[in-house]
Amino acid sequence: MTTSATQFQIDADRTTADEPRRAAVRSALGNYKVARDKTESAFASWQHARDAAAAIKYEGVNHLDHYLKEFEEKFTARGGKVFWASNGAQARDYILNLARERRVKSIVKSKAMTSEEIHLNDALEKDGYHVVESDLGEFIQQLKGEAPYHFVFPCMHLKREEIGALFQRKLGSEKTDSPEELTMIARRALRQHYLNADMGISGGNFIVAETGMISITENEGNARLATALPKIHVALVGIEKVVPRLADLALLLPMLATAGTGQQLTCYNSMYGGPRQPGEIDGPEEFHVVLLDNHRTRLLADAEQRDALHCIRCGACLNVCPIFKNIGGHSYGTTYQGPIGSVITPHFRGLQDWKHLSGASSLCGACTEACPVKIDIHHHLLQNRRNAVAEKKVWWERWLWAGFRELMKRPWAYQMAIRLAPLGQVFHPLVLGTSLDPVEPWTKTRDFPEAATKPFHDWWRDRKGVRK
């Protein structure tokens, strides 16, 4: 087993044993489902909307060369700068160099999973920059020194009391667990950072080729402040976020809100088309868009799983996933948690090291059903399993399935095996509860059924004999 696979088992042991936390996550996601079902039903046809959204993303993802260039052309015509980053290191270096050259001191960020993906904060802080996350959930996670738990709801696992205690400890605030007061404490702490910051870093929900714009959708208004107040705005966006037309957002923004949070639309939807233009009274003096590949083109080359690039990071697949609900976001050990993370992480970070995530699924398909852009998520998990085996077989599995094949190819052998099964079970109590039990992972928590002394095969044969 690789380290990440072993760690995953350990974390899953711990998190599944924490029933109060599991119950809290279940309850929060239960509320999400109620809200989402209601919003979804406001669509004339959610299923047709999914088809249309998938078609838009298909067009963008399958013509990246065309649409990204179109975006660059339109965006640079208004004075914006575009940097094409093949990997995380290039993106980090570009942003670090920019900060150095412009003598930046303080940086404020709005939510960007791409920055988590390339560990941008670590790199900036190591270089001496003061970086503050301005999304409330991200701000809390930053104070806690923890990665986001869920890529849409970063601190959904925390109780109000825990957040209150964290604020007391880190911000010196009064003891409280009132959501309103907690929000005000965070707001007071953040306001000054917006004013001090000389660089704002954001992600981007969509790149609109037609108009050369970045679309950012949010609920707190923090992205607006973080991108409008500082002199420099850097948007770090994955290349797969491109859509052809502005009108596409008329469908995608409500779908993202519906699938993501059960809202009809998020509270703030902004389009960013470049730095401050002559005659405008606000906006940054400089605007850089870093287009991040970082193995996305590797996924693009996989015709079977290319549709995973349709992902709009709504988090719906996490919200409905029984695995996520029981093990939580941190157990995955990835930037992108849940089913979609289990699909794409092996492509981004190596199949052999991350194949266990594709194995840790009952393949129930709730993710695929929930996906607003129709990514065939759970079947991609099966394909990852197949690809991992094709690359490298596990010795005991190779023997197990070779034996299974030989048995199942021979009806007489199979029938003998099921006739012998009850006999084998007679001896099971001798090892039950010990490490010698071959099915201990099952019997530790569940009873195992008794094999029939007369299998159906034999019943049918006897019955046929009698009837003749």
Added chain:
Amino acid sequence: MRVTLFIPCFIDSLYPKVAMSIVQILERLGHEVIYPEGQTCCGQPPFNSGYWDEARDVAARQISVFRDAEVVVSASGSCGAMFKKFYLELFHGRPQEAEAKALSAKTYEFSEFLVEKLGVKDVGARFDGKVTFHDGCHGLRELGTKAAPRELLRAVKGLELVEMGEAESCCGFGGMFAVKYPQISTAMAEVKCNSIIDAGVEYVVSNDSSCLMQIQGYLSRHSPRVIKSLHLAEVLVQQ
């Protein structure tokens, strides 16, 4: 109609009553039941584990066993989905592709066969008890079977059908997943079974015995009161 039965290996060995019930129900409805004795396993365990070559060899056998069948009725939604959907992937671009497609087209899950193909909702069953139905994920999401088993249950005299909160949630079985990640699988079973217990029923019924193995396995060990799991056919056969 000549109905050919596909009885998955674990039903053959662990739950033969399910298969016997299906035979009885179909014969009562006046159909001729055929059971090809050369059948073994559909190949799903190695398929789900990524060992597609091994799965293909086993699957190829099944394709030949059911070649002459007019219609194939599967006692399990999951193994039925293997025939109906996953063989198409397994044999994509291979010599047996056409045969896999033919098998897929004539395969039905048991409840779907009764309701959709035969147009039968009332099989004349009587069963006294309070029942909740568990949707097996493969039946529900790969085959799209949701209404059929409920329509059949509603027509059973004496039976009270109660929907549980987590009807569509996975029970956590998932084949090898249940033993490779037993802690996650058990946590999922716990959520599912608590929902069954909360529904206040005496029976949990499903069209997939593999889910029931997980659910019954957990309930027997942890439920404060006795709740029995039954395959849909075991309910429909009672008069």
